Amino acid sequence: MPGSLDPTALHRLSRAVRPDWSRTVTARRVLAGALVLLAAAAAWRDDPRDDRIDVVVAARDLSPGTALSAQDVRLEQRSAATVPDGAQTHVDDVAGSTLAGPARRGEALTDIRLLGPRLAESTAGPDARLVALPLADAALLDLLRAGDVVDVVAAPASGGSDTEARIIATDAVVVLVSNKSGGITSQNGNRVVLVALPSSSAKTVAGAALMQAVTVTLH
Numbered sequence: 334m335p336g337s338l339d340p341t342a343l344h345r346l347s348r349a350v351r352p353d354w355s356r357t358v359t360a361r362r363v364l365a366g367a368l369v370l371l372a373a374a375a376a377w378r379d380d381p382r383d384d385r386i387d388v389v390v391a392a393r394d395l396s397p398g399t400a401l402s403a404q405d406v407r408l409e410q411r412s413a414a415t416v417p418d419g420a421q422t423h424v425d426d427v428a429g430s431t432l433a434g435p436a437r438r439g440e441a442l443t444d445i446r447l448l449g450p451r452l453a454e455s456t457a458g459p460d461a462r463l464v465a466l467p468l469a470d471a472a473l474l475d476l477l478r479a480g481d482v483v484d485v486v487a488a489p490a491s492g493g494s495d496t497e498a499r500i501i502a503t504d505a506v507v508v509l510v511s512n513k514s515g516g517i518t519s520q521n522g523n524r525v526v527l528v529a530l531p532s533s534s535a536k537t538v539a540g541a542a543l544m545q546a547v548t549v550t551l552h
Contacts, residue, residue: 361376364437384414385412386411386416387408388420389424389441390406390408390442391436391440392438394437397434399432400430400431404533406428407424416441417443427442431509433448434446434479435535436534443470452508453529456521456533462530463508463529465526466525466549467524467525467547469548471523473548474526477507479508482505482507483550484552485501485528485547486498486549486550487501487547488545501541502537505538506535507526508529509526510524510526510527512524528549
């Protein structure tokens with residue numbers, strides 16, 4: 334009926350399919366705001382390169398007792414989250430150091446992989462020292478491995494009153510056994526075993542090794 338206030342079916346259909354422009358504009362504004370926030374976050378985000386640091390790694394497979402040269406190591410960038418504690422970051426700090434254990438090519442070198450105070454401390458406590466022992470029984474050197482716990486035994490001193498061997502230190506930890514092909518040796522060129530001991534025991538053992546034949550017993 335003309336002038337009727339009731340909408341026709343066609344009118345209702347046209348209203349249903351017509352977009353609500355007020356809601357569309359609001360959605361666009363929300364989307365634009367979100368994009369602005371994302372852009373701001375991207376602009377303020379740290380450069381991914383800032384999360385990477387230079388680390389000294391083995392340039393090739395290395396044997397225990399190797400005296401490291403600049404050709405044995407190289408710098409690589411690694412993710413800071415994956416770098417182990419104590420990792421070395423300058424080649425000059427590593428060159429000339431002795432490797433305490435084997436290292437694979439690409440392995441990051443840490444402070445306790447090199448002979449020095451940190452290795453002794455991590456092995457036998459804060460006052461530990463490293464002592465090189467030329468063993469009277471050289472065959473033992475092929476049986477010892479880094480990490481073995483041994484007691485140090487001294488032979489009777491020549492001309493002394495003692496006639497029996499005696500234990501001069503207990504619970505020494507082997508940190509290095511020198512290679513047959515070279516590396517750390519005694520004054521006469523023989524292979525040695527390097528052990529970590531508390532300071533007082535280390536002094537006793539080092540003094541005895543200068544005067545008497547020494548050997549070790551394994552735990």
